[in-house]
Amino acid sequence: MAFVQQSSPHARNARPTSRVMLWVMIATLPGLVAQTLFFGWGNLINVVFCIAVAVAAEAAMLRLRKKPVAFFIRDNTAAVTGLLLGLSLSQFTPWWVSVVAVISAIVVAKQLYGGLGSNPFNPAMVGYALVLVSFPVAMTTNWAEPALLWQGAPGFGETLVTITSGQQTAVDGWTMATPLDEYKHKITTHTAAEVLTHPTFGEGIARGWEWVNAAFLAGGLGLMALRIISWHIPAGFLGGLILMSLAFGSNADLYTPLSLHLLAGGTMLGAFFIATDPVSAATSHQGKLVYGTGIGILIYLIRTWGNYPDAVAFSVLLMNFAVPFIDHYTPPRTYGHHKARRGVPGNQG
């Protein structure tokens, strides 16, 4: 009689990576819907396109690296990277910029480092940062004017044509600076009240953006409820950002106010969906808290004193650098020991 021979434990209750990734994708839906409602079809098209490119690039690389293609594609991680890029890129990003971003994410940042689990940097953010520094104009001028849909233009076809043709002439009429950018540039010469008259801020905090951020927040809380992400990274992320802006920016006539920091730009998407990428984040709970806080602080620093309007990508990448260091200093104290054993002999952080 042949029984199954297996080492303990025999029971398992793991959510396989593929299912975790599927949940992550589902949780981004509210945000995607909000983006589509307020900014038009751009992100939706981006998302579909980026996922397709990401999966194709991953498959090609797996084949080149002689790995089981189907086995790894099914873990859905490439699709998530594509999805995150599609959500982060501006609505009228020319298709070739998206391609460059996705390819550098999947091929360079992930597969060349050894594939799933071996990449030290968040692939999506590597792709994003790369195109941001390479094509600054295409990346910063293509943000759709919020709430376009209510005004009835441009339609799906028009958006698609704009993205695919590389013909960006029409774009000028529909785009404007992002609220963070606008605020930062105008506040040096204007008062807060004057700055806020710009249409990008609308009636509330940042027209359209606030809803998109709220939707990502909702999706992120859902992931937390499903215990797919722990609270540590988002809490550290938002906590760091809040602390910094309370410490430095309480005067709205000088600095971007907290409400804008939280609800404009890629804050919630970054806090719940990007910084929480397990592969490139710190591992222990304590380490995750430090990691998230570091990102929050860096975002504030870059947004306030740096050259880029949004800073999620750079902050995440910078903290990715710090992960080995954080992990080195945040091991738990093992049961029955007096103190934690830090690091590992031979590769001291």
Place this chain on the structure above:
Amino acid sequence: MTQLWDFRGGVHPAEHKDLSTARPIRCAGIPERLVLPLQQHIGEPAEAIVKVGDRVLKGQKIADIGTGVGVPVHAPTSGVIESIADYPVPHPSGMSDRCITLKPDGEDQWCPRHPISDYRALERDQVLQIIREAGISGMGGAGFPTNIKLRPPRDRKVSTLILNGAECEPYITADDMTMREKADQVIAGLKIMAWILRPERCVIGIEDNKPQAIAALRIATEGTQTEIAVIPTKYPSGGEKQLIRILTGMEVPSGGIPADIGVMCQNIGTAVAVANAVLEGTPLIARVVTITGEAVREPGNVEALLGTPIEYLLQQAGVQQEKLSRLVLGGPMMGYTLTTEAVPVIKTTNCVIAATARELPTPPPEQPCIRCGECAAACPMDLLPQQLFWYAKATEFEKAEHLNLFDCIECGACSYVCPSSIPLVQYYRFAKGEIRVQRAEQLKADRARERFEARRARLEREQEEKELRRKERAKAAAEAEARKKAEAEQVAADGEAVDERSAKAALVEQALARKKAKTEASRPQPAADSAEDKPDLEALEKQLSQAQSKLETMQGMLDEAKAQQADNVDKLERAVAKNLDRVKRAEDALAETRDKLAARPTESQSNP
């Protein structure tokens, strides 16, 4: 209300306990054949004290320990010894071991028993001896001989005696059912152990998913000092270290035993066995076993004679062979799979799961670790399972050890939650095994080196002694020579004293001539000497200082490596030894050359 502490980590696997709690404990009866392994616990195997063909009575001792840690084995029923040979025994490796096979005669005839109603009148040692003679070893995990465990080191007073009724593994209900049905025996056993140990506190820890057992024990302990601590259901709260933490807030020091912090844990089944042994005079010949899983039609708990083949129990429970895919001995978290149903029930057998493929499916193939940290969050020992896995896989065992690999209790919580389906525990077992092998080899190598060094020291000593003797001989010879010469001169002086003046003149002349000759002879010599010896000396000195500085560097590197527990300590140690050697040789050579030079006439040395 007992104060409870929590431990970090832990998981909540599906319990599947009600499968086997639906009916009371049944008696499995006497099978056609009983197979009794001589080793049923850690320690030494017992030796058979019966021969093939002997008729034995129920409860008769059939194997005992001569020396070493262990307890005897008894005949579970009357019958004839059929063979003493190797049979498959319950072990993760599926190995065979020496067993006594008993063919029951169906009469179930007891040997004389000596129940003791008032054990308090005895010496404590006598009671411990009764427990030993009854063959009792821990009936939970590894099964350590109970009489030895009940005698902690003199300087370790046990202040808290814990009865472990947590039974946190899914499926297993043997302790639960025992507590429900034999609460009085459980408490009687606890009282005996408490009488032996005189602890300040007795506490029974039970998970809150066993309300009936809790109720039964409450009644049984009414009016006593024994606490019933109802603890939250969480795996592995029944792990000894976790239970101690929950009930006392203390942690067993790494590498230590509970007695180090004044605590002792005993199993429910062990308590019953102790009560039976002392109060009834019955040795340990049967135990409660949970037979469960979806491949049996009538899961439940049975009281089975030790030696009963698992096959027999499965058949009684209505096993459906076509559905049976995996046979697990123990719980699904820490138990191991059996290769055959032919293995017998032993003293530590608490559960057999006959699982269907749907129930315990084969895990999906291993994926890369995504560093999600789930494993660390689940680890009740606060280890870093992911890093341990990484180093175990890369065979960097020193690093795994540095991360406290040996504190891993192999509870499986980490594997249970890993989304990448990595069999983490398997890697830890592999690493632990490898490290143990390496340690044994290291020990052997150390011994060999010590022997080698002792031999070298002896040879050196002999050499030195020889040299000393040679020098002494040379000295003696020189002295004799000088004496002779002096005597001769004396004689000459005596003879020539007649003409003292001429003699004196002659002597002066002689001396002058000698001096002249010597100066002439030695004048070119010093130049040659210094040309030959001086650079030699310098070179040697340089060599020595080089060797010394190299040694220093090596020593420094070694110290650092040791402080960091790096993996090149061995290599560095060898390098240091080699350099030490080199320095010694250089020193010897230098000393020798210096001696040689010193032996020369002074002029040669003072000359440049």
